[in-house]
Amino acid sequence: MSPTDRRGGGRTAIELSVEYKRLNTFFADYTRNISKGGTFIRTDRPLDIGTEFVFALTIRGLPEPLRLRGSVKWVVRPIDASPASPAGMGIEFMYASEEERRRTETIVEQLMANELGEQLAGRLLGKKIEPLA
Numbered sequence: 001m002s003p004t005d006r007r008g009g010g011r012t013a014i015e016l017s018v019e020y021k022r023l024n025t026f027f028a029d030y031t032r033n034i035s036k037g038g039t040f041i042r043t044d045r046p047l048d049i050g051t052e053f054v055f056a057l058t059i060r061g062l063p064e065p066l067r068l069r070g071s072v073k074w075v076v077r078p079i080d081a082s083p084a085s086p087a088g089m090g091i092e093f094m095y096a097s098e099e100e101r102r103r104t105e106t107i108v109e110q111l112m113a114n115e116l117g118e119q120l121a122g123r124l125l126g127k128k129i130e131p132l133a
Contacts, residue, residue, distance in 0.1 A: 011035040020055035046075040046089035
């Protein structure tokens with residue numbers, strides 16, 4: 001199964017700074033794309049499939065990083081990487097509550113509107129989207 005086949009929902013190529021910690025080691029990488037259900041983190045040190053971890057996305061326009069919990073669903077090891085499929089890991093967002101899910105989805109929708117424009121993001125998501133202020 002290719003990374004494209006594993007995705008759920010419309011994705012937008014957005015590079016965001018992402019920081020996370022695993023076994024007392026801090027990592028600072030970047031996203032390659034994002035959707036309402038997850039993100040792809042470009043890294044030469046992907047975590048193992050099934051690993052759950054907390055990470056922070058730095059988003060322009062938000063006063064603080066967006067802290068999320070995620071689970072590694074698939075990886076591209078450096079040895080298997082290519083220009084079209086860089087090394088990294090596909091992350092599925094995990095939510096503690098329905099309120100957290102709605103809040104995160106709203107922020108992602110606004111990011112998509114900022115990156116793609118309101119009309120294109122609206123078509124991709126099937127609804128009218130307002131960009132981040």
